[in-house]
Amino acid sequence: MGFKAFVGKLYAGIVQKNIEHMRKNGVGLQHKTFQYLINEATTTIFGVDHGFADIHSYEDFKKRVPIRDYEDLRPYIDRIMRGEDDVLWPGRPAYLAKTSGTTSGVKYIPISKQSMPEHITAARNALLNYAYETGNTKALDGKMIFLQGSPEMHEIAGIPVGRLSGIVAHHVPSYLQSNRMPSYQTNCIEDWEEKVDAIVDETIDQDMRLISGIPPWCQMYFDRLSAKSGGKKIKDIFPNFKLFVYGGVNYEPYRARIEESIGFAIDTIETYPASEGFIAFQDSQKDKSLLLMVDAGMFYEFVPAEEFFNDNPTRLSLEDIELDKNYALILNTSAGLWGYSLGDTIKFVSKNPYKILVTGRIKHxxxxxxxxxxxxxxxxxxxxxxxxxxxxxxxxxxxxxxxxxxxxxxxxxxxxxxxxxxxxxxxxxxxxxxxxxxxxxxxxxxxxxxxxxxxxxxxxxxxxxxxxxxxxxxxxxxxxxxxxxxxxxxxxxxxxxxxx
Known part of the structure; x- marks a missing residue:
């Protein structure tokens, strides 16, 4: 066992105590998060407009803050992009995450100095939780790759702007920097096919142990690795590759082909990251459901999917949800999103702890x-x-x-x-x-x-x-x-x- 794997094993035990606390105290942690968010944003422009000073309960909140999508929230985002302070959250965002919307074109999602660490912590905890459950820490001693967008950014009103995956690349912990691939120069290539070919060239002779990305684009990487190596399986190119981390889509339609490309049924971790926040991750190899991040600077609301397009839909907090029922997921975050419809539908499969499956898109x-x-x-x-x-x-x-x-x-x-x-x-x-x-x-x-x-x-x-x-x-x-x-x-x- 290498030094990083040894330290990772010790650290995984510490992190596991925090995860276990979250598992056992979902409702209480959500109440605490709700109060924190309201208190912090009371004097912001949004907070004043919506009477946050008079909000003392979730019922008060629902009366003052409607459900919004990006277009509804856009007037506030535009004020941020014109350089105003204290609009949705105190100060200015640390970043604006640029993402594509199906109805809004390009969207700019604020990420604050309070919310940014939550993205990193949740991703780290997903890996360490896996290490604690399985005892497999060998990935930390080899190379790992995150197939992601370019880390290059530009500025709007002095705020760095980029894709979430590119922003996160700037916050990879220092102890993993020497393990991470591809190189910064390759990661900055904008043309995807050119980028994948460059990644293949950089990684084909490396000790790759962890690979992460959206399944169809990882499949493209695997196909080109195989072609470059004369038709070898990924297990023969990377004999120590043992963990595949993915998110963004349901893995099942891709599983058979990916496992055929790799050459065996690899361990996987599903994650549920979004520009708006890191919402959940798979916390057991024995269970495909995802542990909801109830202590990550987000207060969740849930609208029964069949009511979402009603004029006055039911809005529920965590303590009132039912199992096996489709809900539209609504976020309130420490980056200043309020009553924000993420566009996803989820259902709960457990209340102890609170665990979910992503079931689709509310508009799909x-x-x-x-x-x-x-x-x-x-x-x-x-x-x-x-x-x-x-x-x-x-x-x-x-x-x-x-x-x-x-x-x-x-x-x-x-x-x-x-x-x-x-x-x-x-x-x-x-x-x-x-x-x-x-x-x-x-x-x-x-x-x-x-x-x-x-x-x-x-x-x-x-x-x-x-x-x-x-x-x-x-x-x-x-x-x-x-x-x-x-x-x-x-x-x-x-x-x-x-x-x-």
């Missing part, structure tokens, strides 16, 4: 006929049948076809890129449709009532989704293919990639 659903099919349902249906039949799904997305060929009923159109495709596509589609009906009774009713016909699968050519993302200028980094859309913007673009 199909309800062209009232079915309200969500991401969790389509992923479950597809992966259940793909796993049973030993198929390899590379990527997919689903959209409604409301104007089918004359004489046809409308249907859900599934665009799937396979690594290994089904021999009988129609039989495969029927099986997936049957599982989806079992998951969503509204969808089943529409099929049975002959309002919709069963889903139709269109098989796409190899690398179709990579080519599509490249055409949109969204290749690599934190960009992800939406699983669902209630319109045909993506679907119509993908029709040119259909395999005849």
């Amino acid at each position: 659903y199909i309800s062209a006929f009232g079915e309200h099919v969500i991401g969790e349902e389509v992923e479950h249906a597809l992966m259940k049948i793909a796993t049973e039949e030993g198929l390899d799904v590379t990527e997919f997305t689903v959209a409604p076809q409301v104007n089918p060929t004359a004489g046809q009923l409308p249907y859900h159109e599934w665009f799937i890129e396979f690594g290994k495709a089904p021999a009988d596509l129609q039989a495969f589609a029927q099986k997936v449709d049957k599982v989806l009906q079992q998951k969503n009774i509204y969808y089943a009713d529409l099929i049975e009532g002959n309002i919709l016909q069963p889903l139709i699968v269109k098989v796409l050519k190899k690398n179709s989704f990579v080519d599509y993302m490249r055409s949109q200028g969204k290749l690599g980094g934190q960009n992800k293919v939406p699983r669902l859309a209630n319109d045909r913007k993506i679907a119509d673009e993908l029709t040119e990639f259909i395999l005849n």
Whole structure:
């Protein structure tokens, strides 16, 4: 055992005590966080506008602070970007995280000097928690890579601006700097494909032990490593590679192909980071759910997903949630986001401790006929049948076809890129449709009532989704293919990639 692994093992035990405290005191820590946030922001412009001085309870807060998305909060963000102080949080943000929004174009999310350390602490704790549970600290003695955006930044009103992953790169603890790859120069390459090729060149002969990133872009890295090495498996290129850390998307659709590329079923840690805050991480190799960060400068609210678009939806704090119910996640943070709709839906699978699964995006659903099919349902249906039949799904997305060929009923159109495709596509589609009906009774009713016909699968050519993302200028980094859309913007673009 190397020195860093030895120290990591000792430190993991200390960190574990803090995590255990968080596990046992979720509601109390959320109450404490709520009071801290209100007290700190009382004299800010937002706090004065919303009467924070008169807020003494969560009920008071809900009466004064509405749920907002980025566009609703934008007037305050614009004031920050004009150089004003004390707008959403005391002082000015330490950073503005630049991110792409589906409806707002580019978004600038404030990160304060209080919230920035929470991103680093949660990521560190995810790794040390794994080390404590498994006893595996060897990753700390070798090289590790985080496939991420460029760390280069520019300024707006004197505030550094960049992608979250690039900002975080500046805060990697000093004791890990010598382990981290790629080089700063390579990390600054903007063109994703050029960057991946440079990373392959830098890492192919290194002792890589931990690899982290969004699964589809890690798969691209693995594919190019294999090609560069003459077709070797990743386990033969990196014999000490034992841990894959990912976030941003559901891993299951990618698992089979990634494990085939690596050559074995590697240990994984799922994380749930966002520019707005580091929300949760997987705290056990025996359980895929994520431990909610209840003591990380964020007060959470939960809106039943079916009520989200109501004029006056129910808003719940942690102590009032129910298990196995979909909620839209609302954040209040130590960077000054208030009643902020993150856009994600989650469900709780445990209250002791509070653990969640990410189930989709509140605006990524199909309800062209009232079915309200969500991401969790389509992923479950597809992966259940793909796993049973030993198929390899590379990527997919689903959209409604409301104007089918004359004489046809409308249907859900599934665009799937396979690594290994089904021999009988129609039989495969029927099986997936049957599982989806079992998951969503509204969808089943529409099929049975002959309002919709069963889903139709269109098989796409190899690398179709990579080519599509490249055409949109969204290749690599934190960009992800939406699983669902209630319109045909993506679907119509993908029709040119259909395999005849």
